[in-house]
Amino acid sequence: MSTESRLRIVWLYPDLLSTYGDRGNLLILARRAHLRGLTVEPSEVRSDQPVPVEADIYLLGGGEDGPQALAAQRLIADGGLRKAVERRAVVFAVCAGYQLMGASFFAKGQRCTGLELLDLSSDRGPSRAVGELAGEVDPDLGLPTLTGFENHGGRTHLGPDVRPLARVSVGVGNDGQTEGAWSGTVLGTYSHGPALSRNPALADLLLRWATGRQTLEPLDDTWSDRLRGERLTAVKGTT
Amino acid sequence: MRVTTHRPFRARLATSVSRGAAALSRATGRGDGSVIGGRLGLIIDPDLLAHLAAGREIALVSGTNGKTTTTRLTAAALGVRGPVATNSYGANMPTGHTSALAKAGETPYAVLEVDEHYLPQVLAATGPRVIALLNLSRDQLDRAKEVAMMAQLWRDALRDKPVHLVANADDPMVVFAAAESTNVTWVAAGQRWHDDSWVCPECGGAIVRADDGVDADWRCTTCNLRRPAPQWRLDGEAVVGPDGNRYPVHLQLPGRVNRANAATALAVAARFGVAPADALPRLAEVASVAGRYAQVQRDGRAIRLLLAKNPAGWLEAFDMADQAPTLLSINARDPDGLDTSWLFDVDFAPLRGRPVLITGDRAFDLAVRLEVNEVPFRHVPTFAAALAAVPPGRLEVIANYTAFQDIRAELDRVN
Structure with missing residues (x-):
C-alpha cells in the first residue's frame, strides 16, 4: 500500500503475457482510480526489465505455452513479485498468468515450476475450455456474479490455503466446479483478457485492497451493467 | 494461350456437378455459390482442386x-x-x-x-x-x-x-x-x-x-x-x-x-x-472489393463501408476513414470469433473528435471499451437509426465481418 497518494499499477511482461486485450485491466483500473481522485502511475514492465518491488497493484495477462514458461522462469529468477506480495501488494492474474501463480503448470508438454504465490497447481484438461464463463463469487468478497470469457487447456487444482474465487455456473474455470482462486491480496481467474470490463466491482475490490479504503465512491457503470446483463442473460439456460 | 488439360473422368464429372450446384445455389438465392459447388465436387473427386x-x-x-x-x-x-x-x-x-x-x-x-x-x-x-x-x-x-x-x-x-x-x-x-x-x-x-x-x-x-x-x-x-x-x-x-x-x-x-x-x-x-x-x-479500375470500400448514396448520406476484422485491421481502417461521422458495428458470431477481448487491443483514440455511433450484437462490449478510451459515442439500435442520426454528407461505417455483411445486406448487397 502506498504511503503517498499515488497508486502504482504495474502490468508485468506485456511482451510475453498479452494475448486477449489484457491491457484492458490496466486501463480500467487506472481510470476507476483516477475518477476517485487518485493519482495513478501506470507502467509496463517487460520481461527483460527488473520487477519493481514498490508498486501497489501487479497485473499478469494470458499467453501461449512458450511465453508462459519463459515468464515463469524470469519472474522466479527476478524475485521482485514475491517480495511485493510479502509486503501485501495486490496481484491480479488471468489465465496463463493465473496458472503461473501456483506451484506448477503444464506448458509445451512439460511440468513447469510456478511462483508458489497461490496454493494451487495446474495440469492439462481433456479438452480446451472455450466460451462464456460465469459463477457466484465467494460471499466473503461481496461481489456480484462473475462473468467472463475463458480460453484455456489447463485444469487447476486448489490447495487448502486458497479459496475459490467463484462457483462455476457456466463454463469450466478450474475444473467445472470452481473458478479462480484468492488468498490475501492475490487473486487469479480464468476469465481472460479484459476481465474487469464485465466486472467493475472486482476492479473496485482490487482498488480497495490496494488503497486500504473501506469504500470507494460509486461510478456511473451504466454501460458495464448493460454488458453484464446482456452476457448473463445470453448464457442463461446453457448450463 | 490455349490450355489443354486431360482431366480424369471423375474430375470432369466433379467439375460439372460443382458448377451445376454453384449455379443452383445462386439461382435459388441460397448463396453466391462460392462454397457449395466446391464442397460437392471435392466429395466426388478429393483431388479435384x-x-x-x-x-x-x-x-x-x-x-x-x-x-x-x-x-x-x-x-x-x-x-x-x-x-x-x-x-x-x-x-x-x-x-x-x-x-x-x-x-x-x-x-x-x-x-x-x-x-x-x-x-x-x-x-x-x-x-x-x-x-x-x-x-x-x-x-x-x-x-x-x-x-x-x-x-x-x-x-x-x-x-x-x-x-x-x-x-x-x-x-x-x-x-x-x-x-x-x-x-x-x-x-x-x-x-x-x-x-x-x-x-x-x-x-x-x-x-x-x-x-x-x-x-x-x-x-x-x-x-x-x-x-x-x-x-x-x-x-x-x-x-x-x-x-x-x-x-x-x-x-x-x-x-x-x-x-x-x-x-x-x-x-x-x-x-x-x-x-x-x-x-x-x-x-x-478496382472501386470496391466484395462491398469493402463501397460507397453508397442513401437518404442524402454518402456511406462508405470499411471492413475491420481484428486489431491490425481496425488501425488501418482509422487511417483510411475521413474525419466524418463514423458508425462502428460489432458482432461476435461464429465467423467473427465469439470473443470480444480484442476490443481492448485497439486504441480507438484516433476517433476522438469525430461523431461516433455504435451498433451491432456486441455494441455494449464496444461501449465499455470506448468509455475507458475516452471516446464519446452514441448507441443506436439499428443501421437505419444510425442513418437518421447523422446529418447529410459522409458517413464512414467500420464493421467486423458479420456486422459488415448485415449492413451490406441493408444496402442491397452492394459490391
Whole structure:
C-alpha cells in the first residue's frame, strides 16, 4: 500500500503475457482510480526489465505455452513479485498468468515450476475450455456474479490455503466446479483478457485492497451493467 | 494461350456437378455459390482442386489482413496477360478454390486468396508459381492459431518448395516464415500493428524498430533475424520498383495499406511478366472489393463501408476513414470469433473528435471499451437509426465481418 497518494499499477511482461486485450485491466483500473481522485502511475514492465518491488497493484495477462514458461522462469529468477506480495501488494492474474501463480503448470508438454504465490497447481484438461464463463463469487468478497470469457487447456487444482474465487455456473474455470482462486491480496481467474470490463466491482475490490479504503465512491457503470446483463442473460439456460 | 488439360473422368464429372450446384445455389438465392459447388465436387473427386489447378499458372495470396483486396488487385494486374480465374467472393478455403476454378473453366492464370491456416494444403494441391505473404497478426483468437505458430506452419510448408515468394519485409513474422526460402521478392508493405511482433519468433529475443513508422527498419537484438532490404517500396503516392523507377499509383481504394497491397500486386504480376506501367491502369479500375470500400448514396448520406476484422485491421481502417461521422458495428458470431477481448487491443483514440455511433450484437462490449478510451459515442439500435442520426454528407461505417455483411445486406448487397 502506498504511503503517498499515488497508486502504482504495474502490468508485468506485456511482451510475453498479452494475448486477449489484457491491457484492458490496466486501463480500467487506472481510470476507476483516477475518477476517485487518485493519482495513478501506470507502467509496463517487460520481461527483460527488473520487477519493481514498490508498486501497489501487479497485473499478469494470458499467453501461449512458450511465453508462459519463459515468464515463469524470469519472474522466479527476478524475485521482485514475491517480495511485493510479502509486503501485501495486490496481484491480479488471468489465465496463463493465473496458472503461473501456483506451484506448477503444464506448458509445451512439460511440468513447469510456478511462483508458489497461490496454493494451487495446474495440469492439462481433456479438452480446451472455450466460451462464456460465469459463477457466484465467494460471499466473503461481496461481489456480484462473475462473468467472463475463458480460453484455456489447463485444469487447476486448489490447495487448502486458497479459496475459490467463484462457483462455476457456466463454463469450466478450474475444473467445472470452481473458478479462480484468492488468498490475501492475490487473486487469479480464468476469465481472460479484459476481465474487469464485465466486472467493475472486482476492479473496485482490487482498488480497495490496494488503497486500504473501506469504500470507494460509486461510478456511473451504466454501460458495464448493460454488458453484464446482456452476457448473463445470453448464457442463461446453457448450463 | 490455349490450355489443354486431360482431366480424369471423375474430375470432369466433379467439375460439372460443382458448377451445376454453384449455379443452383445462386439461382435459388441460397448463396453466391462460392462454397457449395466446391464442397460437392471435392466429395466426388478429393483431388479435384489439384486436377483443376493443373495447366494453370497460379498465384496464391495469404495473410491475416488484405487478402481479398490484394487478390483482386493481383487478378486485375494479371488480366493484362489473359483470362484469370479467382475466388473473388473471399471464399478462401479449398472448397472456395475448387468452385472458383471449376466455374472459370480453362484459364491460363489463377489468383487465389488463401486462408492462412490452409496455405500448406493449397500450396500442395495447386503448385503455385508465386505466393504473396502479406502479414500475420492476432485474429479470432478463440480458435485461430497463435501468431508465432502460424508463422512456423508457413515456414515448414514453404521449406524447399520451388515457389517464388513475394513477402512483406516489414512484418517480422512473415520474414521468419520466408527465412528458409531462397526465392523471395521483398516488399515494404508496412506494419502499423506491432503488438504481435515484439518477440522474435526465431529466438525469443526482443525486436527493436528504428522508429514508430509503418515501414521502419527492425531487427532482433539477439539473433540474425532482421528486415531484409525491400525491392519494392512506397514513396508517398507512388510505388518504387526494383528498377528504381517511381510508379504513381492512383487507386479508388483508400489508405496507405491499399497502396501497399497494390505494390504487392505489382510485384506478383512482375513475376508473370507484367510491367507495372501496364498493370497500373487495371488497378485503378478496382472501386470496391466484395462491398469493402463501397460507397453508397442513401437518404442524402454518402456511406462508405470499411471492413475491420481484428486489431491490425481496425488501425488501418482509422487511417483510411475521413474525419466524418463514423458508425462502428460489432458482432461476435461464429465467423467473427465469439470473443470480444480484442476490443481492448485497439486504441480507438484516433476517433476522438469525430461523431461516433455504435451498433451491432456486441455494441455494449464496444461501449465499455470506448468509455475507458475516452471516446464519446452514441448507441443506436439499428443501421437505419444510425442513418437518421447523422446529418447529410459522409458517413464512414467500420464493421467486423458479420456486422459488415448485415449492413451490406441493408444496402442491397452492394459490391
